[in-house]
Amino acid sequence: MLSALPSSFQQALRDCLSPAQVTVEPDELQTYGRDWTRVHTPAPSAVAFPRSAEEVAAVLKLCAEHDVAVVPSGGRTGLAGGAVAKDGELVLSLERMRHLGEVDELGATVRVGAGAITEAVHHHCEAKGLTWPVDFASKGSSQVGGNIATNAGGVRVIRYGLTRQWVMGLQVALPTGELLELGGALEKDNTGTDLRQLFIGSEGIYGIVTAATLKLTRVRGATSVFLFGVDDLDGVLQVFRRARRGPFVIEAFEMFTQRCMDRLERHRGLTPPIEACSHYVLLEVEAPDEATRDEWLTALFEDGIVSDGTMGQDVSQAAALWQLREGISESLSATGLPHKNDVALPIARLEAFTQELERLFAEQYPGWEICLFGHIGDGNLHVNVMKPDDMPKDVFLDKTHEADRHIFELVQGHGGSISAEHGIGLLKKPWLHYTRSEAQIALMKRMKSMFDPKGILNPGKVLP
Ligand SMILES: Cc1cc2nc3c(=O)[nH]c(=O)nc-3n(C[C@H](O)[C@H](O)[C@H](O)COP(=O)(O)OP(=O)(O)OC[C@H]3O[C@@H](n4cnc5c(N)ncnc54)[C@H](O)[C@@H]3O)c2cc1C
Structure with missing residues (x-):
């Protein structure tokens, strides 16, 4: 059992969690070792299911002490490979931490566990005429912790903004075993750097979100x-x-x-x-x-x-x-093999960008079909390139790398972002420099070393 993990770590993990909280079943390793992307082969060593923030913190501390890499795992609907465990890591699933606290109707907040399903939060708050306005097609599976870690967008961004605007407080576990309480029910708290925002959108590379106080708004009218x-x-x-x-x-x-x-x-x-x-x-x-x-x-x-x-x-x-x-x-995947990209452009540049994109593909990738859709009201385009029927899959996947470079050069030229809302994870990591400067990447790396000096948290993700 847990054979790829150091034996001293295996014993320490057994002391920390019950046998029912750790699995090495091959089917479960496959399931929990991947997200919605199907590019990498999952190969974690084990999956742990902590039930409390204290258990998450204790497992993280053990991982740091024993140099064991750990991948935080939410609803696994991510589209950037952020929750993929392909190198013998320990997957830490938050799914047993689904607590839904009482809705504070006066303050319009609710405290939930990181493993709470997004849609379950909606149903829970609706009874009080309130909602958490983070909404998209995968809400029936995605978790609040995953939404926060990806700073998820979705179909209501034009009205309400991104996830980060709807998080009042965070509880975060660090590799030191510390549990931080960042913010909470206070609307106003100007007491120095807002550390909470550093963790929102950080894709599990600085710490693991264990609970959150969510800001709510009234349920929409007709x-x-x-x-x-x-x-x-x-x-x-x-x-x-x-x-x-x-x-x-x-x-x-x-x-x-x-x-x-x-x-x-x-x-x-x-x-x-x-x-x-x-x-x-x-x-x-x-x-x-x-x-x-x-x-x-x-x-x-x-x-x-x-x-x-x-x-x-x-x-x-x-x-x-x-x-x-x-x-x-779903229809693109059912009728062919889409290669997905999720880019953001200033709205005023959208038309010029799409015209140049169509021209680029017509000239350099004839026969490749581009299916465009997206949350256009906030400048977010999903650029899906479909594999031509007569092209072998491996040839297509090889060529998409080159095509991505062309797409991101265009995006950069129009002042856009290579990832509007899906994050960087594994898939966008080679292209981060098209949107972030060398100085910014260096600063993010310094922050990573500060929060996670041994580099055990979601290694290989986000930062080149
Ligand atoms: C059909 C479909 C439609 C989608 N539509 C949208 C959309 O409109 N807008 C949008 O933004 N996204 C969309 N997504 C992408 C995805 O649903 C979001 O990124 C979602 O927020 C991921 O949540 P999750 O719980 O599934 O996270 P996961 O996929 O499990 O993880 C995502 C990342 O967060 C990290 N993570 C997970 N939980 C924690 C935690 N508790 N603490 C720290 N790190 C953690 C993981 O390590 C990984 O890096 C869509 C996906 C699908 C399949």
Whole structure:
């Protein structure tokens, strides 16, 4: 048992956790050694399931004392390989730390364990008319600790911002065995550096989040969901301009192309609700009164900005429109082999960027299909490049490396980021310097040595 780990460590771990809290079953090693990416072969030595923050801290201290590498593992929905254990590491799963505390209705906060499932937090708080507005397709599996470690974005960023804006307090375990309480229920606390923010988005390389006090907001009121068809990305941006000045609050502004719709049709066998168009916009807005909304819609059609459109007439129709957007990732994977990229651009550069991207692929990678979709309202594009059917998988994977370099050169040229919301993990590590300067990377490395001098926490991730 635990054969790849030093025997002194195995004994110490047995003293620290019960037998039911450690597994070396091959199936479980496979399951817990990977995230949503399928690029690396999982090969952890064991998986530990602590039940309390004190146990996490004790295991981390043991790992540091015995030079054992440890990979923090949440819901394993990450798309950057951050939770992958491929080199005999100990996986530390937070899934048994799912405590959901009482909702503080006056302060609008809730304290939860790091292993709490994102959607479970939503359900827990809804009863009090409150919600944690971190929302995306994987919310049924992702965990609060993973959301915080990746500073997750999602479909509501345009309205509420990123995860970091919705975390009031953090409890973090360090390799020294210390447990830090950073912030809590205080809205205001200007007492020096906000250490909490250093851990948010750090992908488990500085410490392990064991619990968090989440900031809540009221559950949204009635919303309207629209799907519009437009001729090109300029049309998408024109709808966006109009929506920004519209008589409502934008809840979500998403975009996808006909190529994504084609694959949705193939995979889900659905009939598109509007005429085929080059680009589609999914818009959700809060609380428009009917007359003002209709006036806004009429102008959109009369001015020729959209060529077709529909509105969800009730909750199930609205959900069906959302299913189009949220079913894209699954449909691309079910109908081919996508190579995924998640980039951010200043909104004003989106059109020029996508035109240059299409030109680049037409010239240098003919036959490669680009499926574009994303949270366009905040400048976030998911660039999915599909393997041509007649190209062997290994040739495609080799070539995607070269293609990534071309894509990131373009992103850099337009002042964008190589990772909008998925993080760096293993997959984006070679490209970090396209967005971060040498000085910034050096500073991050110094911080890493300060928090984790032996380099046992998620080694090989994020930092080149
Ligand atoms: C279909 C689909 C749709 C998605 N849509 C979005 C989207 O719209 N926006 C978005 O931002 N992301 C999206 N994602 C990516 C993913 O769901 C998020 O990154 C999510 O926040 C990861 O949470 P997790 O619990 O699954 O983390 P994991 O994948 O388990 O881990 C992610 C990283 O965090 C570290 N980690 C996990 N738990 C802890 C902890 N307690 N302490 C310290 N480090 C920890 C891991 O080591 C790893 O580096 C999507 C994924 C899928 C599969």
